[in-house]
Each structure stands twice: as structure tokens, then as C-alpha cells.
Amino acid sequence: MKKAAVQTDHNNPVISIRGLKKAFQDYAVLRGIDLDLYQGENLVVLGRSGTGKSVLIKIISGLLKPDEGMVKVFGQDIAHITEDDLQKLRIRIGFSFQNSALYDSMTVRKNLEFPLVRNKRNLTRGEINTAVETVLDAVGLSQTINQMPSELSGGQRKRIGIARTLILNPEVMLYDEPTAGLDPITCIEINDLINEVQQRYNTSSIIITHDLTCAKQTGDRIAMLLDGQFQRTGTFDEVFNTTDSRVKPFYDYNFIE
Numbered sequence: 065m066k067k068a069a070v071q072t073d074h075n076n077p078v079i080s081i082r083g084l085k086k087a088f089q090d091y092a093v094l095r096g097i098d099l100d101l102y103q104g105e106n107l108v109v110l111g112r113s114g115t116g117k118s119v120l121i122k123i124i125s126g127l128l129k130p131d132e133g134m135v136k137v138f139g140q141d142i143a144h145i146t147e148d149d150l151q152k153l154r155i156r157i158g159f160s161f162q163n164s165a166l167y168d169s170m171t172v173r174k175n176l177e178f179p180l181v182r183n184k185r186n187l188t189r190g191e192i193n194t195a196v197e198t199v200l201d202a203v204g205l206s207q208t209i210n211q212m213p214s215e216l217s218g219g220q221r222k223r224i225g226i227a228r229t230l231i232l233n234p235e236v237m238l239y240d241e242p243t244a245g246l247d248p249i250t251c252i253e254i255n256d257l258i259n260e261v262q263q264r265y266n267t268s269s270i271i272i273t274h275d276l277t278c279a280k281q282t283g284d285r286i287a288m289l290l291d292g293q294f295q296r297t298g299t300f301d302e303v304f305n306t307t308d309s310r311v312k313p314f315y316d317y318n319f320i321e
């Protein structure tokens with residue numbers, strides 16, 4: 065499905081990062097990251113394995129602390145807010161984990177209810193049921209409501225994982241390798257779903273991937289992480305229209321004949 069163009073307001077980024085550094089022991093993973101995420105856009109972060117893509121989104125969601133630099137989310141510098149405010153901010157961010165992170169012992173319904181019951185304590189049974197049915201419909205899996213995760217395909221598990229983040233109506237979605245381990249047709253369906261979520265929920269999203277088809281299909285903008293920094297940012301064609309020997313093999317490998 066062709067992606068609809070989005071208009072973004074560049075004066076008001078939802079996430080703004082300047083000079084971000086993060087090292088583990090002696091290994092400097094992020095070496096001065098500058099990045100803005102604008103309202104309503106899908107921003108794809110591309111990079112080879114181990115370049116620090118997951119570290120970046122863990123820092124954005126407050127799961128890891130930066131060593132240096134500024135990370136503003138919804139205008140708040142996450143290094144300088146209280147644990148209470150960080151919790152409130154996290155509810156506004158949906159984190160779709162690489163492994164879908166479903167509870168194997170719970171039905172789809174219970175998996176979806178879990179974040180709601182934990183974060184919004186005063187909901188009635190009717191409101192919970194409506195919220196579950198709405199997100200299941202949004203990901204096209206209403207029929208799976210009473211199934212166990214083990215009865216679902218990899219693509220369906222991904223969809224339920226996405227539904228579980230959508231149930232809290234996040235303003236920002238962080239997708240960590242949304243198409244990892246899926247066959248090419250299911251990948252395309254997940255890419256379409258990411259674009260549908262963008263339209264239906266008006267989310268701003270960061271999509272971490274090394275799948276260039278995913279990048280091309282979902283990304284309004286691409287930011288390429290190379291040697292701990294964003295060296296190339298722009299549309300898909302702008303990023304890959306280069307003879308840079310660090311970038312070209314990445315493209316050639318993904319689109320090998």
C-alpha cells in the first residue's frame with residue numbers, strides 16, 4: 065500500500081536530542097547524537113547490528129540513562145525529571161519490543177488488558193472491553209481475542225504486541241525491529257500496519273530496523289547511524305544516493321538480485 069504524505073511542524077519536535085553520548089565500559093556506542101522527531105512523522109533509524117539503535121530508543125523511553133547530552137521528550141529533559149514524571153511520560157510512549165513481549169500464560173484479551181489495568185485504575189469492565197475490542201480491530205485480529213500467544217503466528221504476535229502498546233493511546237510509538245524474523249509478505253503487512261497506526265492514532269514514531277524495505281515503505285525520513293552518529297538523514301533516496309562506502313554495501317546487500 066502506498067504511504068500517504070505527512071505534513072510536519074519543524075518548530076515543535078516531539079523528541080529533541082542533542083549531543084547524546086552513551087558508553088558501556090570502554091565501548092562508546094553513541095558518540096554525539098543529534099536528532100529531532102516531528103509530530104506525525106515516521107522516522108526510521110537505520111544501522112548495522114550493534115550500532116546502538118536499541119540503546120537509543122531505550123534512552124528515549126527512560127530505560128537507560130544517557131552519559132552526556134540532552135534528550136527532551138514532549139519538552140521535558142528526561143535526565144532531569146523525577147521518577148514520578150518519568151512514569152507519566154512513559155505512558156505517553158508505546159514501546160513495541162523486538163520479541164513482542166507477550167505473556168505466554170495469558171490469553172490475547174488478558175495480555176491487552178494488562179497495561180490498561182496497571183496504568184488506568186478506574187476503568188469499568190465495559191470500558192476495558194471496549195478498549196480491547198478497539199485495538200484488536202485496529203490490528204485486524206478481533207478473532208484471536210480468546211487465543212493463547214502460542215496459537216498465533218509470528219506476524220500475529222507482532223500485531224498483538226503493537227495492539228498492546230496502542231491500548232494506552234500513545235503519542236509516540238517506538239518500534240524495535242518490527243519485521244525481524246518475518247517472511248517478506250508478512251513484513252509488508254506489518255509495514256502497512258505501522259502506516260495505518262500513524263494515520264489512525266496520529267502517532268509520531270521511531271522505527272528501528274535494518275530492513276530497507278521496511279524503511280522505504282514506512283519512513284517519511286530516514287536517519288542512518290554510522291560510527292555512533294547520524295551521518296546521513298533525509299528521504300530514503302537522499303540517504304542512499306551516495307557512494308559512501310559505509311552506506312552503499314548496506315543498500316546492495318538488502319536489494320541483492
Ligand SMILES: Nc1ncnc2c1ncn2[C@@H]1O[C@H](COP(=O)(O)OP(=O)(O)OP(=O)(O)O)[C@@H](O)[C@H]1O
Pocket residue numbers: 088093111112113114115116117118119120274
Ligand atoms: N546494558 C548494556 N550493557 C552493556 N552493553 C550493552 C548494553 N546494552 C547494549 N550494549 C552494547 O551496546 C551495543 C549496541 O547495542 P544495541 O542493542 O543498541 O545494538 P543495535 O544497533 O540495536 O543492534 P541489533 O540490530 O543487533 O539489535 C552493543 O555492542 C551491545 O552489546
